[in-house]
Amino acid sequence: MIKVSRRRPNDISNTSNFFINLIFLLHTAACILPLLLVITVSFSDEKSVLIHGYNFIPETFSLSAYQFLFQDWPQILRSFGISIFITVAGTAISVIVMSMYAYPISRNDFPHKNVFSFFMFFTMLFNGGLVPWYLVYTQMLDLKNTMTALILPLLVSAFFVMILRTFFASTIPPALIESAKIDGASEMRIFAQIILPLSLPVLATVALFQTLNYWNDWFLSLVFITGNKNVNLQYLMYKTMLDIQFLATNTQAQQGISQAGGFFNLPTETVRMAMSVLGIGPIVFAYPFFQKYFVKGLTVGAVKG
Known part of the structure; x- marks a missing residue:
């Protein structure tokens, strides 16, 4: 009796499956182990x-790095709140604005589609430079030392607009829009109740990347904020690290500290790791909210079988 193989064409052998899983395990370890090392060193x-x-198991457990950072805990909490507010508000407004720009230029019946598409694409290749960019926000818009200055410059990304436009044009059936028009729906109602719910994968993907952009940004605080009142967490950590390096390498500063009441050893290495933990902690918990749509959103424009 001839034994008929029930193996499907797309099935892989056990050996191939083992090596594929091994590769993913090694890749996962390469991503997780450095993060664990940063955490353990911060408590050393x-x-x-x-x-x-550096060791994965601390030789001597210590909270000195966190105690050093939280000596100015009101400023840290304030900067934490500013970073959270800017990230949440900036991401929400950014996704809404970019989707509202991308949807019309994805429609074939929009007469100025090519003009607005070229205008957005042009900004991907050319810009006015740092000085005109700074003058626009500080002189024309008068946004210096405001939280709006930390949101507005990152509000629109031409690359993400193009991704949204591609998704709208390739995924949303034109017949669905026409049927909604026949039923009497306005353009705003079609966009809000039909287009956006069907576009959750790409919206979540863009929102995730914008969340990372807003949370990790420190340059805008450096350029537009002169005091400590409205600085975000990343810039506060950056400035703290510069201060520690200055005190650790400047002999005159060390002598001044000694004369003022005794010099203490600054935790340069461990405090750097502690700042990394504070910086990446909240953003790690944001990913699970986007994970459901993340993989599907990254396949925008892929060839469908």
């Missing part, structure tokens, strides 16, 4: 790190 003693180097 500064002297043990300088003597023994």
